[in-house]
Amino acid sequence: MATAITIDPMRPQPYSVREITKETPDTFTLQLEPESAADRSWFEPGQFSMLWTFGVGELPISISGDPALHHRLIYTVRSVGQATHALVNQRLGDSVGVRGPFGTGWPVGAAKGRDVILVAGGIGLAPLRPVIYQVLQNRNDYGRLVILYGGRSPRDLLYRKELAAWARNRETQVLVTVDYGGLSWRGHVGVVTTLFKYSRLQPAHSVAMVCGPEIMMRFVTRELETQGLSRDDIYLSMERNMKCAVGFCGHCQYGPHFICKDGPVFRYQQIRNLLEKYEL
Amino acid sequence: MAQRSERIFGADQLGKLIGALAQKGYEVVGPTVPDGAIVYGHVESVEDLPAGWTDEQEAGRYRLKRREDQALFGYAVGPQSWKKYTHPAEVRLWAAERQGGVFRILNNEAAPKRPHAFLGVRACELAAIAVQDRVLLEDKYRDPIYEQRRRGAFIIAVQCTQAAATCFCASMGTGPQVSGGFDLVLTELLDSKGHRFLATAGSDRGAEMLTELESVPATQEDHQEAVASVETAANQQVRSLNTTGIKELLYQNFEHPRWDNVASRCLTCANCTMVCPTCFCTSVEDVTDITGDHAERWRRWDSCFTQSFSYIHGGSVRTSAKARYRQWMTHKLASWIDQFGSSGCVGCGRCITWCPVGIDITEEVRAIREGGGNGNP
Amino acid sequence: METLEHIIAEHPFFAGLDGGFTALMVNCASNVRFKPGTYILKEGDPANTFYLIREGKVAVEVLAPQHKPIIVSTLSVGEILGWSWLLPPFQWKFHARAVDDVRAIALDGKCLRTKCEENHDLGYEVLKRFAQIMERRLEATRLQLLDVYAVR
Numbered sequence: 001m002a003t004a005i006t007i008d009p010m011r012p013q014p015y016s017v018r019e020i021t022k023e024t025p026d027t028f029t030l031q032l033e034p035e036s037a038a039d040r041s042w043f044e045p046g047q048f049s050m051l052w053t054f055g056v057g058e059l060p061i062s063i064s065g066d067p068a069l070h071h072r073l074i075y076t077v078r079s080v081g082q083a084t085h086a087l088v089n090q091r092l093g094d095s096v097g098v099r100g101p102f103g104t105g106w107p108v109g110a111a112k113g114r115d116v117i118l119v120a121g122g123i124g125l126a127p128l129r130p131v132i133y134q135v136l137q138n139r140n141d142y143g144r145l146v147i148l149y150g151g152r153s154p155r156d157l158l159y160r161k162e163l164a165a166w167a168r169n170r171e172t173q174v175l176v177t178v179d180y181g182g183l184s185w186r187g188h189v190g191v192v193t194t195l196f197k198y199s200r201l202q203p204a205h206s207v208a209m210v211c212g213p214e215i216m217m218r219f220v221t222r223e224l225e226t227q228g229l230s231r232d233d234i235y236l237s238m239e240r241n242m243k244c245a246v247g248f249c250g251h252c253q254y255g256p257h258f259i260c261k262d263g264p265v266f267r268y269q270q271i272r273n274l275l276e277k278y279e280l
Numbered sequence: 281m282a283q284r285s286e287r288i289f290g291a292d293q294l295g296k297l298i299g300a301l302a303q304k305g306y307e308v309v310g311p312t313v314p315d316g317a318i319v320y321g322h323v324e325s326v327e328d329l330p331a332g333w334t335d336e337q338e339a340g341r342y343r344l345k346r347r348e349d350q351a352l353f354g355y356a357v358g359p360q361s362w363k364k365y366t367h368p369a370e371v372r373l374w375a376a377e378r379q380g381g382v383f384r385i386l387n388n389e390a391a392p393k394r395p396h397a398f399l400g401v402r403a404c405e406l407a408a409i410a411v412q413d414r415v416l417l418e419d420k421y422r423d424p425i426y427e428q429r430r431r432g433a434f435i436i437a438v439q440c441t442q443a444a445a446t447c448f449c450a451s452m453g454t455g456p457q458v459s460g461g462f463d464l465v466l467t468e469l470l471d472s473k474g475h476r477f478l479a480t481a482g483s484d485r486g487a488e489m490l491t492e493l494e495s496v497p498a499t500q501e502d503h504q505e506a507v508a509s510v511e512t513a514a515n516q517q518v519r520s521l522n523t524t525g526i527k528e529l530l531y532q533n534f535e536h537p538r539w540d541n542v543a544s545r546c547l548t549c550a551n552c553t554m555v556c557p558t559c560f561c562t563s564v565e566d567v568t569d570i571t572g573d574h575a576e577r578w579r580r581w582d583s584c585f586t587q588s589f590s591y592i593h594g595g596s597v598r599t600s601a602k603a604r605y606r607q608w609m610t611h612k613l614a615s616w617i618d619q620f621g622s623s624g625c626v627g628c629g630r631c632i633t634w635c636p637v638g639i640d641i642t643e644e645v646r647a648i649r650e651g652g653g654n655g656n657p
Numbered sequence: 658m659e660t661l662e663h664i665i666a667e668h669p670f671f672a673g674l675d676g677g678f679t680a681l682m683v684n685c686a687s688n689v690r691f692k693p694g695t696y697i698l699k700e701g702d703p704a705n706t707f708y709l710i711r712e713g714k715v716a717v718e719v720l721a722p723q724h725k726p727i728i729v730s731t732l733s734v735g736e737i738l739g740w741s742w743l744l745p746p747f748q749w750k751f752h753a754r755a756v757d758d759v760r761a762i763a764l765d766g767k768c769l770r771t772k773c774e775e776n777h778d779l780g781y782e783v784l785k786r787f788a789q790i791m792e793r794r795l796e797a798t799r800l801q802l803l804d805v806y807a808v809r
Contacts, residue, residue, distance in 0.1 A: 009421050010373050010577075014383055026808070035382075054376065054383050055568035055575040080593050080808050094381030122806035152806035179801050181716070181728035186756050189716065190730040191800040198733055213805040219796075241592050243564050246421040249582065250561035251589060253611065256618035261420050277534055279603035594808070 009246045012052045012097025013039070017090045018072065023158050027123065028088040029064070029076045032096055040070040044105030045130030046237060046265045049073065050245045052097030056086040060242045060260075062127035063101060067134055073098065076126035076158065102245045104265045106131050107235055111207040115143040117199075117229075119220050121150045121192055121212025125158050127237055127264075128211050136169055143206075145172040146199050150192030150216070153180045173199055192216065193223045203228030209265075211237045218275055221268050234268035255280060284481045286498035286506075291468075291475035293493045294352065295326040297436075300492040301397040306434050309365060310399030311358065316344060318358035320365075323399055330355065337444035337629065340638030350475065353400055353468050356444035357628050361557030362405055365396050366430045367412065373425075373564070373577045383575075395432030401462065402440055403455030404447075404628040408557035409435075410461060414620045415560055425579075434485065437462035441509040443516040446629030448642055451520035454626045456513040464489060467506040478506045519632075521642040522649065523613075523623060529649060530614040534606070538647045543602035545637050550583035552631035552639075553608065558624045559583070584608050609644060661686050664762060668709060670737055670786055678779050681772060685765035691755035698739060698753045705747070705767040707739035713759035718752050730798070731756065740787050742766030743773075 015032035022028055034041060043049075043063045052058040065074025079088045090096060108131055116135055118128050135142045147166065151157040157176065167174035175195045177188035188195065192212075208229055210220050217236050224234050238259050243249040245260045252259040255274045257266070274280055301308050302324070312321040313330040323329065335355040336343045347354050375386045401409075413430065416423040440447075440456040449455030458465050463486030467478040478498050481487035498506075553559040563582035568575045582589060585604050590597040598604050616624030625641070632640045662683045665671055671679060689708070691697055697708065697715060708715075714733045718726040729751070732738055741749050743766065773780035 008374075008424055010579075011385055014385075016382075052566075054378050055566060055572060057566050058564070078808075091381060095378075095383045097376075097383070097385075150806075152804070156806065177731075179804065179806065181731070183725045183728075185728070186714070188714070188731045188733070189728045191797050193800065194730070194797050197735060215800070215803060215805050219800055239592060240597065241590055243562070243582075247419055248416060248421070248423055248560065249563060250584065251563070251582070253607075253615070256615035258619070279598050279600060280534075280607075 009099065010244065012050070012058075012099045014095040015073065015098045017092055017094045017096060020088070020090070020092065023076060024156050026080070027076060027078045027156075027158065029074060030087070030090070030096075031065075032073045032075070032098065033071060034098075035095065041073045042070060043067060043073070043101040043130075045108055045134055046105035046127060047101035047103045048127075048245075048264065049075070049098050049100035049102070050242070051075065051087060052099070053083065053086040053090065054095070054097075057083040058097070058099075058243075059083050059087065060102075060239075060245060061087075062237075062264075064126035064129045065133075066137075067130050068137060076123065076129075078123050099245065102260055104261075104263055106209050106237075106265055107207060108134050111135075111209075112141045113143065115146065115202055115206040117146045117148070117201065117206050117208040117224070119148045119192060119208065119210045119212075119224075121216040121220075122152065122156070123158070124210075124212030124216075124237070125149055128209060129159065129162075131209060132166060136166065136172075139169070139171075143171070144200075144202075145169070146201065147172070147174045148192055148195045148199065149174070149176045150195070150212070151176070151178050153178050154182060154185045154187075175199060191219070193219055196223055196227060201227055201229075203230075206233060208234045209237075210234065214239075214275075221275075231269040231272060232267055235265055236268060236271070237264045238266055238271065239264060284487060286503060287479050287490060287493075287495035288469075288476050288498045288502055289479060289493045289495040291326075291352070291477065293495070294477065296493055297489065298323060298325060298399070300489060301434060304489075305394055306397035307394040308397045308399055311353070311355075313344065317342060318344070318355055319360050320358075320362070326352070329353075329400075334442070335444060337446045337633045338638075339446065339632050339640050340635055342633050349470050351441075351468055351470050353438045353466075354442065356440065356442070356447055357402055357405065357630060359555045359630065359634055361408060361555070361628075361630070362398055362401065363408075363412065363557055363560075365398070366409070366433065367416070367426055367560060367562075368429075370578060370580045371425055373579050375574065375576045378573045378575070395434070396429070397434040397436065399436045399438075401435050401437045402628075403437070403458045404449040404452075404626045405557055406435070406437060406458060406461045407449075407452075407454035407626040408628070411558045411620070411622065411624060411626065412560060414622070415558075419620070434489075435462045435464075435482075437465040437482075439465065439467040439506065439510050440513040441468060443513045444629060444633070445518055446632040447513075447517050447627065448519040448521050448629055449627035450514045450517050451642075452523065452623065452625060452627030456517075457510050462486070467509065469502065469505055469509070471505075478502055519629065519640070519642050521613075521625070521627065521645055526623075526645065527614040527617050529645075530610045533648050536648050536651065538644065538651055539602045539606045541647070542605050542639060542644055543600065545639055546601050546605045547636060548585040548587075548601050548604055549636060550585040551634045551636065553583040553585060554581065555630040555634045556612075557628060557630070558612075558626065561589075584611070609641065612641075613645065661688065661762060664711070665709070668735070670709070670790075674782055675779075678782070681779075682764060682769070685768045687763050689761050689763045691759040691761070693755055693757050693759075695755045695759075696752055697755060697759070697761075698749045698751075700749055700752050702749050703747060704739065704742040704749045705765070706763050707737060707742050707766050708761040708763055710734055710736050710738060711760045711762060713761075714756040715759060716754050716756050718754060720752060726752065726754075730794070730801075737790055739766070740791060743770060743783070743787055 019031040181189035240252040310323040416426040462482040612624040
């Protein structure tokens with residue numbers, strides 16, 4: 001798939017902020033359009049962009065929009081520090097610098113003809129949403145779709161309306177759980193691994209994609225293995241410090257892998273030995 | 281490559297070579313001795329070179345000593361490497377202007393005025409340039425800054441005729457013999473027959489440059505003398521790094537107690553990464569002026585030894601000195617092979633010399649190898 | 658329409674149990690229903706029955722002063738609710754409330770623990786199975802404690 005052509009990969013393209021939606025108290029979804037109307041934005045599910053706010057800084061953010069739509073790039077950003085705060089506080093019409101898309105994508109091709117299991121934790125649902133769009137828009141190309149989503153508490157859940165809509169598709173199961181419920185929450189309470197027993201999996205026939213905090217991904221992949229999936233059929237999205245996203249600054253190294261170009265999506269078999277190494 | 285002939289020219293011709301390069305538009309840089317160390321700087325004439333100086337190097341130690349002769353290249357390598365020019369410590373990537381909420385990137389990149397001529401590039405340094413070429417030009421993306429500075433550079437290599445105690449290029453297979461990647465290569469000969477250079481061109485423009493000098497064909501004797509002096513440099517090396525199975529050795533010894541041992545000595549001062557000719561890590565810095573409407577993005581050297589290098593929301597992944605030293609050494613000697621197809625180390629020995637506490641990478645490898653090699657103490 | 662015997666025999670928890678033991682379980686079992694909001698068991702009450710959930714969701718919760726009840730976990734189809742009947746002091750430590758319409762099989766824990774005392778082979782089999790449930794719940798609870806989605 002063609003990527004945005006930049007002669008210098010370190011030079012951002014100005015994009016205009018078209019919409020900002022509040023998802024949760026600290027998380028916002030931004031919709032950006034290239035300032036030159038002729039530009040089209042392409043990406044593969046799982047890839048990320050480097051988003052630059054004028055004079056503040058640049059961050060790697062996963063693209064969480066529909067890969068079939070090329071006129072906008074959509075990002076869900078959690079405000080946790082100075083740079084993310086600046087990003088989510090842009091006004092409509094402001095410019096944001098975009099570089100990318102970078103990185104390896106989710107195996108949407110390899111998953112064709114098979115069941116797709118998506119396990120998301122917290123903001124991890126955002127990088128997986130493009131996969132959901134792709135599968136649902138090409139429903140006949142895939143088997144069952146199982147979405148397991150764990151959040152901190154009910155008010156921290158992303159895309160709640162969409163989750164309900166996705167669940168209404170044929171051969172699609174959506175299960176949601178929170179670590180901390182409340183009296184008005186009538187859903188599951190417990191970590192996302194507790195949802196496996198409620199899902200009907202065909203392990204030999206499935207491809208799993210996992211995204212969330214590293215601890216959560218470690219336990220989920222262990223559970224997926226217990227369920228009978230092969231290590232070559234489980235994919236994770238890893239994260240490390242990033243400055244350049246083009247393999248030159250050296251910050252994102254994870255063992256021998258550069259997360260910006262060898263990842264962020266990895267097969268479990270590739271990084272299994274690295275996941276258990278402390279301070280790698 | 282066509283066999284080019286070896287020529288001999290007198291040491292007095294070296295100044296002519298420098299002048300000819302400057303005339304052709306090159307900024308000549310080479311070894312100079314401003315202050316107790318041999319560093320790379322502007323070379324306008326032969327007088328700028330460290331005539332009659334040599335270096336004494338050991339782990340954590342560097343001293344200059346006077347020679348008995350007036351050799352111009354009678355030393356090993358100093359704290360700097362040619363990445364000072366090809367991969368500068370600080371460079372502006374671009375500038376941008378903002379009006380209202382909209383910005384645009386300005387097309388006013390600052391490029392170097394003249395290409396460089398590197399005078400006095402050693403075999404280990406040629407190997408290091410090749411290593412950085414692989415990283416910055418031959419992988420998924422190309423670094424335009426490195427490309428411009430590197431491709432434009434005229435390289436005059438110099439054969440080492442002596443080794444410092446911290447040199448181990450022979451064991452790394454990167455020297456002391458210069459084998460390729462140069463425009464001109466010189467071997468300094470200083471004996472009863474006079475002070476002269478044996479020169480061979482390695483490219484068309486190198487050959488052309490040679491024609492500007494008064495030279496005669498080298499004799500068989502000159503050739504033997506040159507070969508012998510390089511052999512001397514090889515034989516003088518007292519350190520070596522055993523690279524047999526080194527990738528598996530380091531990958532499998534993630535928890536070796538030697539890491540705790542080196543961590544108790546390492547100051548995480550990052551000297552090694554600064555002097556290392558292949559270390560390439562950088563960081564970016566976004567700055568604005570006081571109006572807030574003019575922004576610049578700068579790139580500067582960074583080091584995996586810093587606390588913040590591995591920082592992601594909430595904390596750093598590698599907080600301990602142990603983790604950071606292990607990362608550097610494992611990357612340099614092992615992961616680099618998976619990433620780029622060769623070792624990242626060229627055996628120049630700078631990290632050993634310039635470590636304030638004298639940590640010796642060859643010794644650390646030996647300790648891990650001999651200490652069980654299976655992670656057993 | 659599945660019989661109690663069939664459900665119990667097919668349930669993974671009882672897999673591998675001697676036929677005689679399974680028959681024993683069936684004798685001590687009955688179908689039960691709970692309307693949404695009903696407390697199935699309460700903290701402090703004597704623990705003599707445990708449940709195999711067939712339909713619906715149950716919230717395990719803690720009632721604390723000045724607080725709404727805090728749900729620590731939910732259990733649903735196929736899961737076993739309650740293990741305090743097996744070990745002294747045979748008292749429930751938490752509340753368990755039906756979140757929606759719950760259908761379950763109630764099993765006579767008092768009867769079963771007496772049988773376990775008499776027949777240690779049976780006791781070992783039962784304890785082994787409950788130990789596995791507890792281990793998984795403990796692991797999940799520890800993960801919950803980590804609060805991995807919080808901002809550091």
